[in-house]
Amino acid sequence: MLDRSAKAYWAANVRLLSICLVIWFVVSFGFGILLLDQLNTIQLGGYKLGFWFAQQGSIYVFVALIFFYAWRMGQIDRKFDVHE
Amino acid sequence: MTELQIWTYALVGLSFALYFGIAWWARAGSTSDFYVAGGGIGPIQNGMATAADWMSAASFISMAGIIAFKGYDASAYLMGWTGGYVLMAMLLAPYLRKFGKFTVPEFVGDRYYSKTARIVAVICLIVISLTYVIGQMKGVGVTFSRFLGVSMEMGLVVGMIIVFFYAAFGGMKGITYTQIAQYVVLILAYTIPAIFISLNLTGNPIPQLGLGSTMADGSGIFMLDKLDQVVTDLGFKAYTTQNDTTINVFMLTMTLMIGTAGLPHVIIRFFTVATVKDARSSAGWALIFIALLYTTAPAVGAMARLNLVNTIQTGEIGAADSNLAMDARPQWMANWEKTGLISFQDKNGDGKIQYYNDGALSKAQADLGAAEKALKEAQDKAGDTAAAQAKVDAAKTAADEAMTKYMTDEKTKKFADLGWKGNEVTKVDNDIMVLANPEIANLPNWVIALVAAGGIAAALSTAAGLLLAIASSVSHDLMKGIFMPNISEKTELMASRVAITVAIILAGYMGMNPPGFAAEVVALAFGLAASSIFPVLMMGIFSKRMNTAGAISGMLAGIGLTLLYIFWFKGWFFIKGTEMAPNVAANWFLGISPEAFGTVGAIANFVVAFVVSRFTPAPPEHIQHLVEDVRVPRGAGAATH
Numbered sequence A: 001m002l003d004r005s006a007k008a009y010w011a012a013n014v015r016l017l018s019i020c021l022v023i024w025f026v027v028s029f030g031f032g033i034l035l036l037d038q039l040n041t042i043q044l045g046g047y048k049l050g051f052w053f054a055q056q057g058s059i060y061v062f063v064a065l066i067f068f069y070a071w072r073m074g075q076i077d078r079k080f081d082v083h084e
Numbered sequence B: 001m002t003e004l005q006i007w008t009y010a011l012v013g014l015s016f017a018l019y020f021g022i023a024w025w026a027r028a029g030s031t032s033d034f035y036v037a038g039g040g041i042g043p044i045q046n047g048m049a050t051a052a053d054w055m056s057a058a059s060f061i062s063m064a065g066i067i068a069f070k071g072y073d074a075s076a077y078l079m080g081w082t083g084g085y086v087l088m089a090m091l092l093a094p095y096l097r098k099f100g101k102f103t104v105p106e107f108v109g110d111r112y113y114s115k116t117a118r119i120v121a122v123i124c125l126i127v128i129s130l131t132y133v134i135g136q137m138k139g140v141g142v143t144f145s146r147f148l149g150v151s152m153e154m155g156l157v158v159g160m161i162i163v164f165f166y167a168a169f170g171g172m173k174g175i176t177y178t179q180i181a182q183y184v185v186l187i188l189a190y191t192i193p194a195i196f197i198s199l200n201l202t203g204n205p206i207p208q209l210g211l212g213s214t215m216a217d218g219s220g221i222f223m224l225d226k227l228d229q230v231v232t233d234l235g236f237k238a239y240t241t242q243n244d245t246t247i248n249v250f251m252l253t254m255t256l257m258i259g260t261a262g263l264p265h266v267i268i269r270f271f272t273v274a275t276v277k278d279a280r281s282s283a284g285w286a287l288i289f290i291a292l293l294y295t296t297a298p299a300v301g302a303m304a305r306l307n308l309v310n311t312i313q314t315g316e317i318g319a320a321d322s323n324l325a326m327d328a329r330p331q332w333m334a335n336w337e338k339t340g341l342i343s344f345q346d347k348n349g350d351g352k353i354q355y356y357n358d359g360a361l362s363k364a365q366a367d368l369g370a371a372e373k374a375l376k377e378a379q380d381k382a383g384d385t386a387a388a389q390a391k392v393d394a395a396k397t398a399a400d401e402a403m404t405k406y407m408t409d410e411k412t413k414k415f416a417d418l419g420w421k422g423n424e425v426t427k428v429d430n431d432i433m434v435l436a437n438p439e440i441a442n443l444p445n446w447v448i449a450l451v452a453a454g455g456i457a458a459a460l461s462t463a464a465g466l467l468l469a470i471a472s473s474v475s476h477d478l479m480k481g482i483f484m485p486n487i488s489e490k491t492e493l494m495a496s497r498v499a500i501t502v503a504i505i506l507a508g509y510m511g512m513n514p515p516g517f518a519a520e521v522v523a524l525a526f527g528l529a530a531s532s533i534f535p536v537l538m539m540g541i542f543s544k545r546m547n548t549a550g551a552i553s554g555m556l557a558g559i560g561l562t563l564l565y566i567f568w569f570k571g572w573f574f575i576k577g578t579e580m581a582p583n584v585a586a587n588w589f590l591g592i593s594p595e596a597f598g599t600v601g602a603i604a605n606f607v608v609a610f611v612v613s614r615f616t617p618a619p620p621e622h623i624q625h626l627v628e629d630v631r632v633p634r635g636a637g638a639a640t641h
Helices: A006-034 A049-079 B003-025 B031-039 B043-054 B057-099 B104-111 B115-148 B152-202 B223-233 B246-261 B264-271 B276-294 B297-312 B331-338 B361-380 B385-408 B410-417 B445-483 B489-512 B516-542 B548-570 B598-614 B621-630
Strands: B342-344 B425-428
Touching: A006 A049, A006 B057, A006 B246, A049 B057, A049 B276, B003 B115, B003 B152, B003 B445, B031 B152, B031 B264, B031 B445, B031 B489, B043 B152, B043 B264, B043 B276, B043 B445, B057 B104, B057 B115, B057 B152, B057 B246, B057 B264, B057 B276, B057 B297, B057 B445, B057 B516, B057 B621, B104 B115, B104 B264, B104 B445, B104 B516, B104 B621, B115 B152, B115 B264, B115 B445, B115 B489, B115 B516, B115 B548, B152 B276, B152 B297, B152 B445, B152 B489, B223 B297, B246 B516, B246 B598, B264 B276, B264 B445, B264 B516, B331 B342, B361 B385, B385 B410, B445 B489, B516 B548, B516 B598, B516 B621, B548 B598
Parallel strands: none
Antiparallel strands: B342 B425
């Protein structure tokens, strides 16, 4: 029996947003700051990879993350029958 | 009147006519119209309005210049001012939309069942928004005066009148539609010159790709490698590598992110959409529209820096005729010298300009110049010449010492051997990188005029959003919520119009006479939003156990610690001379600068709130139900009070 309680819905939401926030942290603070020097040894076209993440890549990932979250939450809302 | 001025008046005038038209069309008929635009704005429209609301005069005019001169280190601003939207989309916006009220303090007051909590939130909101809006009003005045040749005061008054029309009559409704128009103006004004510059320099019309491309001069060398090489040759720090400490870049990025997520004037934009689902996707749309500018800015910064260096250092360092002659300065330099944004001084008298890093020499020379000027004034006005003379002598000794070090230090000796006697670009302001961009690239006059309209649009749209956040807090939270709960809707609507008018006048006045803290907007607004509003909202949604005592003590601890730290290094209430310690890295706690300290304040807020709430009674049953209710999308009606 599928647990459709409010508690299970909230747990699903927290799980999803935790995954998203891990990615959020890794691309910006990880790739763009903490691992900067290591990634800068790799080239992406004319960009050093760490520099690219810090000034371009992380922003693209942020946009993708929000839309992914909105889309997955829409599915979860319907699954738990709490959609508008 | 020159052709440029005609273009500028025409384009700026046209954009104003558009804003007036929208103001007339989008008049507010109810408090719901006034506070949340009736709650029926589509997610894409709201995303666009949010982008204009968020991107201020600083984003439009100053950011590319900051990137140009700081290189990688400025990434903190790029990631910080975009990454906050991820937090807002997942941790705050959907739940606050479900709560369905008009203001941020209203959520705090209801969730923590306490008028005190609501008042503390109102105070935080007003301090944050007012600091921020002063900078915008000043931005309006500055843009007017630079492009239209009117005085800054005049420009400010015109800006105030325009904001008054659409903000006071239309409230959130008028502001929303105006912001959509303003977004279109500002993004065109930003990207068109960027496309031309990228095309010029790299042959690639897309600036984001141009930045990673090879130079168009046929050398086959990557643009960023070329930039790194020319700046390091001139003794500057490499562009693409980190020069600040890792901890400070990290903490500044984090502070700007959680500060962004906690800015009330951005949060209330998400009260205007119809559903919780729309609130989630609207944050994504907002970030797309913001990213258009924020991913272009690094290209503008890097390319403008390379153009600037190449214009002055035209050939190999030390070769004959490889430096721009003073008399051969291009027209744009002369134009912007008049505004004081850039200045030159031929220190070695060779009739040419040298732009390079001379260590500490320039600073010592400038100090000496200032001391000599003070001495001359003292002599003219029969002041204390002895003291002024002593200062000149001291500055002279310091300048001599700097010169000796310059001549012998391995980093600068090679320049000294060429007969260079100090950096001759004595000032180059961040703002010039965007403002003079079209002229540097020889673009037509209408593009320059468009940049003026764009700068004004960026400043006005942010100012309007901030003023509404202030006015709705005063009329809805303080008047209706606390002091006069029985007023009718019609009276409240009237009160909110009066409140926004007063706020406009106050902001305009403070824009003309900026208090000391206006320049510290980044440290103050983001530090406070990060350490007070973001944690209290997040805990209100994610912790059912959080109670009044925890929330209030958390907010006070967060703001208190952050303010204390900022004031410690920048002076009490930013009054010069009251600093408790010099604002240098050696004195900072773990090497964290005051601008980056908001994260520590936020951590203090979370910890204090958690501990206090465990030792005080749990919130009543109906509050726990309220929290359960905001977590679920179904049942989100129109926003009401």
